[in-house]
Amino acid sequence: MSGTGRTVTARAVAETVTDPELPMLTLADLGVLREVAEHDGAVTVSITPTYTGCPALDAMRDDLVHALHQAGFGKVEVRTVLRPAWSTDWISAAGRRKLAAAGIAPPAGAARPVTGPIPLTLGPPPHPVRCPHCGSARTRLMSAFSATACRSLHRCEACQEPFEHVKEI
Amino acid sequence: MSSDNGVPSDNAYEALSEGGDDVRWAYGTGFADPLEGVDTTVPAGTDAADLTAYCLMLGDDALIMSHRLQQWCADAPELEDEVALANIGLDLLGQARLLLSRAAAAEEAANGTGGRGPADDSDGPPRGEDRYAFFRAEHEFRNVRLAELERGDFGELIARLLVFAGWRLAVLRQLTSSRDPVLAAIAAKGVKEVSYHRDYAAQWLIRLGDGTAFSRERAQAGLAAIWPYVPELFTPHEIERRLAAAGVAADPAGLRGELDDVLAQVLPAATLEVPDLPPRAGVAGRTGRDGVHTEAMGHLLAELQSVARADPEATW
Numbered sequence: 001m002s003g004t005g006r007t008v009t010a011r012a013v014a015e016t017v018t019d020p021e022l023p024m025l026t027l028a029d030l031g032v033l034r035e036v037a038e039h040d041g042a043v044t045v046s047i048t049p050t051y052t053g054c055p056a057l058d059a060m061r062d063d064l065v066h067a068l069h070q071a072g073f074g075k076v077e078v079r080t081v082l083r084p085a086w087s088t089d090w091i092s093a094a095g096r097r098k099l100a101a102a103g104i105a106p107p108a109g110a111a112r113p114v115t116g117p118i119p120l121t122l123g124p125p126p127h128p129v130r131c132p133h134c135g136s137a138r139t140r141l142m143s144a145f146s147a148t149a150c151r152s153l154h155r156c157e158a159c160q161e162p163f164e165h166v167k168e169i
Numbered sequence: 170m171s172s173d174n175g176v177p178s179d180n181a182y183e184a185l186s187e188g189g190d191d192v193r194w195a196y197g198t199g200f201a202d203p204l205e206g207v208d209t210t211v212p213a214g215t216d217a218a219d220l221t222a223y224c225l226m227l228g229d230d231a232l233i234m235s236h237r238l239q240q241w242c243a244d245a246p247e248l249e250d251e252v253a254l255a256n257i258g259l260d261l262l263g264q265a266r267l268l269l270s271r272a273a274a275a276e277e278a279a280n281g282t283g284g285r286g287p288a289d290d291s292d293g294p295p296r297g298e299d300r301y302a303f304f305r306a307e308h309e310f311r312n313v314r315l316a317e318l319e320r321g322d323f324g325e326l327i328a329r330l331l332v333f334a335g336w337r338l339a340v341l342r343q344l345t346s347s348r349d350p351v352l353a354a355i356a357a358k359g360v361k362e363v364s365y366h367r368d369y370a371a372q373w374l375i376r377l378g379d380g381t382a383f384s385r386e387r388a389q390a391g392l393a394a395i396w397p398y399v400p401e402l403f404t405p406h407e408i409e410r411r412l413a414a415a416g417v418a419a420d421p422a423g424l425r426g427e428l429d430d431v432l433a434q435v436l437p438a439a440t441l442e443v444p445d446l447p448p449r450a451g452v453a454g455r456t457g458r459d460g461v462h463t464e465a466m467g468h469l470l471a472e473l474q475s476v477a478r479a480d481p482e483a484t485w
Contacts, residue, residue, distance in 0.1 A: 046206065052358050053263025061201055079206025082267075082354035085361070117427050118338060118360065120434055121368045122375065144365055145253035149260060153249065169361045 010043045011036040013071040020059040021148045022166075024102045027060060031090025034081050042075035043068050048086045051149040051169075088150075088168050105132045105154065105165035129165045131156035139163075203266045203298070204351070209274035212348050215417050217279035220349065221272045222311065222408050223418050225301065226458055227340070228268030229312035232302060233466075234333055235261035236473050240320050253369055257330070260362040266298050267355045273297020274351075303477035307467055308460040311406075314449070315398040317457070319465040324377055324387035329395045331370035331435065332428065336402045338363045339427040343419035352417065371435045378439025389441055397449035402428075406458040 015028040027033040035046040088107035096106035128137040136158035146153040152167040238258030245251035344356035377388040412418035455461040
């Protein structure tokens with residue numbers, strides 16, 4: 001196979017790896033897979049952390065190495081890329097659909113970068129988070145922090161169901 | 170631990186392992202250098218020893234505050250708040266890992282001996298972050314004293330978190346334009362995380378202060394407990410001043426107004442008053458940034474470091 005063909009294969013393999021905490025999403029859907037390069041059978045994968053403390057990053061790293069080894073790539077290096085910082089805006093349209101289908105409200109557009117001090121948010125979120133179960137906009141933020149760093153906890157006032165939301169960052 | 174002699178192991182962890190080339194069992198526990206693959210060259214014209222010390226300051230602030238937040242696990246008033254405090258602690262731990270790793274790379278550049286200590290001469294990757302976190306003595310930690318103070322009640326925690334996050338957000342925001350691209354990148358992520366921390370603390374302080382007479386009293390007492398340690402946050406160490414002049418660090422002296430603006434929004438809404446208390450003096454003018462800490466710090470480190478020191482060769 002040509003070098004280019006191998007690169008395409010390596011990328012295709014890397015793109016099948018899923019997020020350990022949001023297994024309905026691939027790392028490509030999530031937007032953390034920055035680059036896959038192959039040279040003489042050695043693969044270099046660049047990923048970017050969602051949250052700096054996210055323990056899933058180590059699992060992603062291991063899963064990428066494992067998947068590429070299984071596909072026959074002997075030498076695999078996973079690099080971290082910090083710039084530009086990951087934002088929920090990088091979650092693909094397909095990724096957003098998969099989140100909603102799994103009962104997790106996808107993020108709206110991330111806050112625009114501001115010049116000067118970052119304003120405090122003391123009230124409810126500026127935009128309503130729609131319930132992924134019934135579609136109602138009558139929902140309430142229960143906590144900005146949930147089972148993982150990237151999610152917040154909400155409750156729908158219409159159907160009474162609790163749900164999670166990938167919060168904008 | 171692996172069994173090399175071919176005898177089947179009854180180790181439960183090993184049974185969970187997928188074997189092969191993975192260093193993990195069950196979940197990824199083989200920690201990778203968080204700056205793996207990141208160019209950590211020290212920018213031209215930047216003193217590498219100063220940069221090392223500065224990254225330790227910011228990293229230690231995050232590490233020690235994270236430890237205090239972790240002490241609330243299984244002890245917060247509500248499950249949601251327990252999860253929130255653990256998440257905030259985890260974000261800060263992540264920032265600490267990056268900053269201590271950045272310090273290790275800068276230290277390597279400064280003295281050419283590498284970022285490894287005696288406890289870390291394994292064949293594995295350099296683990297500067299662990300060496301700094303677990304094998305330094307109290308006087309080598311450069312965190313502000315606010316982060317280390319003995320754990321108080323929930324009112325004290327919320328007051329401390331609001332001040333800490335408000336101050337740190339201002340510092341990180343400045344750092345997004347640091348001449349050190351690694352610091353700038355760490356700060357750019359941190360800004361987004363710490364904005365949520367500050368909002369959380371601000372909303373809770375209002376809820377407590379504008380709540381019952383009892384919750385108001387506790388919130389006001391919490392503010393009073395931490396207030397003497399606030400001026401230290403905005404008193405630059407000479408290294409901060411030098412690096413700020415070089416465009417690498419944030420000079421905290423110019424950032425007090427940003428915290429005051431936040432407090433001017435939150436305290437009236439919380440019906441709380443700005444305490445009228447003098448700053449807590451250091452020792453001959455030396456405070457946390459100089460490695461001079463309060464009594465609480467030794468106890469905190471004893472807990473933080475005990476496992477790593479019991480078995481310095483262990484990997485996990």
